Amino acid sequence: MEAPLILLTAGGTGGHLFPAEALANVLKASGCRVVLATDKRANAYAGSFPADEIIEIPSATPSGRSVPKMAKAALLLAQGTFRAMAVIRRLKPDAVVGFGGYPTVPPVLAASLLKVPTAIHEANGVMGRANRLLARRSSLIATGFAGIKGIPANVPGRVIQTGNPIRPAVLEAAGQAYAPLEPNGRMRLLVVGGSQGARVMSDVVPPAIELLPQDLRERLVITQQARGEDLERVRAHYGRLGVAFEAEPFFTDLPRRLGEAHLVVARSGASTVAELAAIGRPSILVPLPGSLDQDQAANAKTLGDLGAAIVCPQTEFTPERLAAEIRSTFQEPERLTKAAAAAHSASITDAAERLAHAVLDLIHLNKNGKPS
Incomplete structure (x- = not known):
């Protein structure tokens, strides 16, 4: 049986990419294949990322009150979603995992539309706007802290605290x-x-x-x-x-x-x-x-x-x-x-392992109707 393929997606800053990198290391060690979808800012941090492929997806952050800027951001996010749908159809990932930031919106949204299991990880004590947007489309919501604020009421997916994955160097x-x-x-x-x-x-x-x-x-x-x-x-x-x-x-x-x-x-x-x-x-x-x-x-x-x-x-x-x-x-x-x-x-040093287990359980549940 072919090894599971997990598409990870994260905004192109260290705060989003480092937890994704930590999860990628654990997934690779367990025999999974990993692909990273991110934005162009990631070049400074993604050099050591253990991915089989790194894909740039167009995205933008809707902010401010300028109608033209908001419209441009919405257009880029739509373009990114269509691009992500093409990527997902090509790769056929077993799950898509987002780590926050607007660059995660197109891949996670595309996966949801294509009925691919999705997970999001919220690292902060308050759920970010991108993750709030995706929460109702996620099969799994993993959190870094207990009792975080901002999770929408009655989300359909499972909510668990895993802690924040940390890199091997840490x-x-x-x-x-x-x-x-x-x-x-x-x-x-x-x-x-x-x-x-x-x-x-x-x-x-x-x-x-x-x-x-x-x-x-x-x-x-x-x-x-x-x-x-x-x-x-x-x-x-x-x-x-x-x-x-x-x-x-x-x-x-x-x-x-x-x-x-x-x-x-x-x-x-x-x-x-x-x-x-x-x-x-x-x-x-x-x-x-x-x-x-x-x-x-x-x-x-x-x-x-x-x-x-x-x-x-x-x-x-x-x-x-x-x-x-x-x-x-x-x-x-x-x-x-x-x-x-x-x-x-306050240390949780096995957060990456906890998150990897939850993602693999999600894949197993999707394929077999029950967790592993």
Whole structure:
């Protein structure tokens, strides 16, 4: 019997592609064939994706109040759906699994129309708009967090919590125990802003470090992700302060750097929160403001409620506030160790296996009328 073929589809950012990559690895290890459908942004992240084929599907995000822009987005999504229907007819996948973002709408919608079993995974604490649109057409809804908000009432598919799948590199880093900050030792501070970077980190973190006493600055080793347009001013600022630092637009070995960090300052995308929990690292989380769903605030709250993270709204994320938080961790390093343990308590390291099992059960149910 031919191995099952699963078509995975994800928006072209790390937050969507990394969980899809984790599932793909598990499916491939179990003998399945995997194809990825995504958008053109995925080129930066899809190089290591374990897919037999990567297919670009046209899509767009309907946003704003401009009628022409909305109409253009709707047209692109319709074109993407027709393209996805042709792909599905050619590939004949046993299931289609979406990981959120509007690029998943055409493939999942096309699969639904062609009576192919569908699943969606919602990584955030609030269901995103694309997944809400697809929820009633999905045979299975898997969630990263318990009790997420925004799932439409009376959806026909099964709803289960699997956790958020994490990449093999994160699982490897999760095996590294937290190294407590030693008295008078050096603190490894990691600053990241999601796969696209975050300008606020470049605006706030270097001035915060400047506010620290010289003796504390000398104890810092900073690794910071900075957007390309912000990179030189970040490097110049740290160079002027004489602190040990490394600044780049993107780190391909971020899981390893998470494992080495004493403290992480970051946005609170679902993948970031899942990786902080899996590896067990304390953090200061600055949720992305202004989103309609406030999903990052919900994600951050899961760690904040455990004492694993300090949740700082962007309106309060000032150099003075950050400097005070860093100073207090130097004064009470045991707080970092307790926060690391609290983060690890929220870890779900077998989420990819749980999701793979649910997808394979869905396929088996569709073919045989009962789960495996």
